[in-house]
Amino acid sequence: MLQKIGQLVGVGVIAGVLVAALALPAVGGLGITARNVATGFLNMPSELETPPPPQRSVIYDRNGETIAEIFDQNRELVELDDMAPVMREAMIAIEDSRFYEHGGIDISGTFRAALRTLSGSTQGGSSLTQQYVKNVLIESATSQAEQEAARETSIARKVRELRFAIALEQRVGKDDILEGYLNIAYFGDGAYGVESAAQHFFGVSAAELNLEQSAALAGAVRYPYLYNLRLNPDDGKERRDVVLDRMAQTGAISEEEAEEAKAKDLELDVSTPSNGCMPSDQPYFCDYVVQEIEKNEQFGKNETERARWLRTAGLKIHTTLDVDMQEAAQDAVDKWVPRKNESRKVAAEVLIEPGTGEIRGMAQSRNYGPDESKLGETSINFSTDSDRGGSTGFQAGSTFKAITLAAALEQGKGFGTSFSSGNSTTITGQRNCDGGVLAPWPVKNAGDTKGGTSNNMISGTKGSVNTYFAQLQKSVGLCNVIEMAEKLGIQRADGQSFDNPRTQGNNSFTLGSEEVSPMAVANAYATFASGGVYCKPQAITSIEDQQSGKTIELDSDCERVIDEDVANGVSYLLSQTFKGGTTTGLEIGRPAAAKTGTTDGSAAAWFAGYTPNLASAVFVGDPRGPQNYPLRNVTIGDRSYGAVYGATIPGPIWKETMSKAVKDLPEEKFPAPPGKFGSRSEPSPSRDDDDADTTPASNATGEGGVPNVLGQQESAAVRALEDAGYSVSVSNTRIRSTHPEGTVAAVNPDPGTSLPPGATVNVFLSNGGGAGRATTVPDGHVWRPGTGPVLAPAMTRFTGHDAP
Known part of the structure; x- marks a missing residue:
């Protein structure tokens, strides 16, 4: 009769509960009396919000393959139809055998639970609906106080759960409640929800669970730590057998089926999904994606809120990563700069698609991990800026000369712009952006140069002649070169602008004396490849939020920043470096444009280049400080070097990466060089050595x-x-x-x-x-x-x- 009343959820049930409560003594520690509880019961909030519980988010590459999973709780939501019927029967038998008969309150069980609660125990009595309510309150708590209220041992908590359970059963069907409970319940060993538990303990989906597996999981829910099937298999098996006996008592299975199942071992097949970026095959790209979400105000009010959203909302994060290009880059950097090289040098490379800004690869020769003291391990992403988990950057050397070329062409200067560019010169009268005159700047080339040689844009670029570019920068104007860099999206990796050279002056800007990231250099070169259209680097294309049911589409953020003729002129000049210039011998079998870069004393070495449909930049140096640990007289892997230049290690990395990365891309040619920039002839067959880039390349071709x-x-x-x-x-x-x-x-x-x-x-x-x-x-x-x-x-x- 009581169960019938409970099913109808009548006033008599509530009255019965309250009368029982009134007969109970006060809960002293909390100062809450049963009479207080009864008086306020009917006025308590009854509408319980049941948002999806926390579940794991997944990061995918552009082909839909998993890069990483990130979560606070290992949970994957599934519908009731995707759970084996025997799993549902096992849970109901052991937790609430009258689940489909009552209206949210199991009267006899509730009175029993109330008595036990007063004695300090929370064992037994709660219906599945009440247990579901408790879990929802715990998971949806947003403060420490709400967490404590959802877990406290008190009549007040029990009554709150009763009030919510009654209202919930009036509003939601039994199957929906059972589905919610099986998805939210904790099964131990880090497995939340029946799908994750089935995968974790038995290597099957929830739909594939058999009788003994279902009984084992159902038995673990009451005390998931005591009945942890992996850590305490004997206790887990004993509890499983209790469930099987209970299923036989309720008629869910026969006695014979129960005995047959009890005779079997647990037969665990334990596996846990990898959580976070560390186990990923693409850890630094994964880390960049995480940083993009946590640092972007589009995804939440503050970083804490965004981090919680990432780890609990069950996001499906679709990215731009091309696994084949990524593998090509990783293989190349690992080959030339092994991860655990005793010299502690590192190589980092970024690949970007021109015209979209989509990041196709991000590799570096380090294992991903938090212990910087371990040889070959770091959590710093040397490919990107400091605000995205990167470093404060590295001087980019002669890769910056392309910026000066763009600024010069934008002013209408032609390819024939010539300067006498011997072994050394002194630049005087150069002005910063405030109009101040900078101190005289002595500039020299390296090696056995030929003083008095005249160079134009073509020969100066092919030879990477410092003295030529120093004079070209002065002619163009230092501030105009700096502004061109900013148009191309280049900024200091430490987040500062180029204010320092604007106020104090940086004569050597054209020689790459600013600390930047490979990401910035690669994307600037991608802007040349796209014909002058700058696109913000993009790692994420869309995010599916399973909690809200919404999908966030992230389109490319692009704008034209330089004239198409200027970009095409730069591409023409940089393509000439493969014709007897600093990049000779590093061809990839299709049209390409590139530039080497080496800083003073071989502190760091670079190579940046592109085809019309893919750009890449490679950095090699020492993260402890390139100036203090230069690339001179160094052994990297099984190779020893007197000095490392842009063409020595970064060049081969770029060549090997790009040769594979462009294999499936259509071969495209660069547009013809604009006629308005004039003659494409060089002033003389001889050329100067560069800032340490040219000499190795010229030796390779028998010159010098x-x-x-x-x-x-x-x-x-x-x-x-x-x-x-x-x-x-x-x-x-x-x-x-x-x-x-x-x-x-x-x-x-x-x-x-x-x-x-x-x-x-x-x-x-x-x-x-x-x-x-x-x-x-x-x-x-x-x-x-x-x-x-x-x-x-x-x-x-x-x-x-x-x-x-």
């Missing part, structure tokens, strides 16, 4: 070779050879020579010899003994008339890789 340092002082000779890209070994044995004592008497290989970057040049100093044969010939050397003892040809060592 080993500088002639005969007769020079040791320090000057070593500096010239190292600046030319070679490792130097000075012999302890001095030889007779017409050159003054202590100066260079001989080098091996001979001056002019073409060698790959990083090869060793042996230097012999004079003993001042005059002409004639030396008294001794060092071991492993031969006598060369007119030169003296030199290393035997068969023993010539190469410590660098083959020239590109």
Whole structure:
């Protein structure tokens, strides 16, 4: 009779509960009496909001494959029809066998629970509906007070749950309540909801659960820590058997079925979805996506709110990542700069699609992890700016010369714009953006340059001639070059603008003295590739919010920032670097434009380039501080280098990445260079060496070779050879020579010899003994008339890789 009344949810039921409550003593600790509870019962809020419980979010690549899963609770919501019927029967049998008979309150169970609650226990008595209400209140709590109220051991909490349960059953069907409960319940070991629990403990979906598996999961809900099937399998099995017996008692299964199932082991197949970016195969791109959501005000009022949304809303985050391009980049950076190299150098690369800004790849030669003290591990994304989990940036070297070219072309200067650009010059009268005159700036090229040589845009770009670009920048105006960089979306990686050079002056802006990220450089070059259309870098294309049912579409954010002719002119100039210039030997089999970059003293090395449909930038350096830990006399992996330049390591990384990345893209040509920029001829066949980019490339093509340092002082000779890209070994044995004592008497290989970057040049100093044969010939050397003892040809060592 009581159950009938409960099913009708009549006034008599409520009265019965209240009468029972009135007969109970006060709950002393909380100062709440049963009479207070009864008086306020009918006035209590009864409408319970039942939002979807927290569930895991998934990040997908552009082909729909999973990159990572991120969650506070491992939960995947499924409909009741996608749960095995036997699972539903097992849960009802052990938790609320009269679930489909009562109206939200199991009267006998409720009185029993009330008595136990007063004695400090919360065991038993609650219907499935009441348990669902309790879980909803816990999961929807937004403050510590609400959490404590939902968990407190008190009559007040029980009455609140009763009030909500009664109202809920009037409003929602039984199947909906059962579905909600099975999705919200905690099954232990980090598994929330029956779908995640089935996958975690047994490696099947909720729809595939069999009798004994269902009984084991249903049994764990009451005490998920005690009956943890992985940690406490014996207790879990014992509890499973209790459920099977109860199912037999309720008639859900037969006695024989129960005994047969009890005879079986648990047969666990435990697996847990990877949570977060660390286990991902694309951890740094994953981290960038997380940063994009947490730092973007579009997705919430504050970072805390956005982080909660990401980890609880069951988002389906669709991204721009191309897994094949990503793999090509990762393979290349790992090959040339192994993750655990003892020199602690790092390589980072970003690939961006021109015209959309979509990020196709983001790789670096580090394992993703929080322990910076571990060799080869970091959580810093060196590909991007500091506000997106990156570093404060690195000087970009001669990759910035493309910016100066764009500013010059925008002013109407032609390809034939020429300057006398010898080995060194001093720039005077250059002004900052406030009009202030900057201090004189001495500029030099490296290596055995030819003073007085005239260069135009074509030859100056091919040779990356510092003295040419310093004069071009002055002619264009430093402030105009800075403004061009900003048009192209380049900013300092530390988040500051270029205010410092505007107020104090930065003469060497064109030589890449500002700290930026590979993302910024790659995207600027993508703007040239797109014909002058800048697009904000984009990692996310859409987000499906399963809690709200809404989908957020994120379109490309693009605008034209420079004239198409200017962009095409830059592309033409940068494409010439493959024709006897600094990028010779790094071709990818289709039209491309590129620029090397090396900072002073080989502190950092870069390579940036693009085809009409894909742009990429590569950085190589030391995150501890490139100036303090330069790329000189360094061993990276199994290769040793006297000095690393843009064409030495970044170039091959770019070549190997792009060769694979563009394989499935249509081959496109760059537009013809605009005629308005004039003649495309070079002033002379000779050209200067660059800021440490040119020498290795020219050696690779047989031009220049080993500088002639005969007769020079040791320090000057070593500096010239190292600046030319070679490792130097000075012999302890001095030889007779017409050159003054202590100066260079001989080098091996001979001056002019073409060698790959990083090869060793042996230097012999004079003993001042005059002409004639030396008294001794060092071991492993031969006598060369007119030169003296030199290393035997068969023993010539190469410590660098083959020239590109």
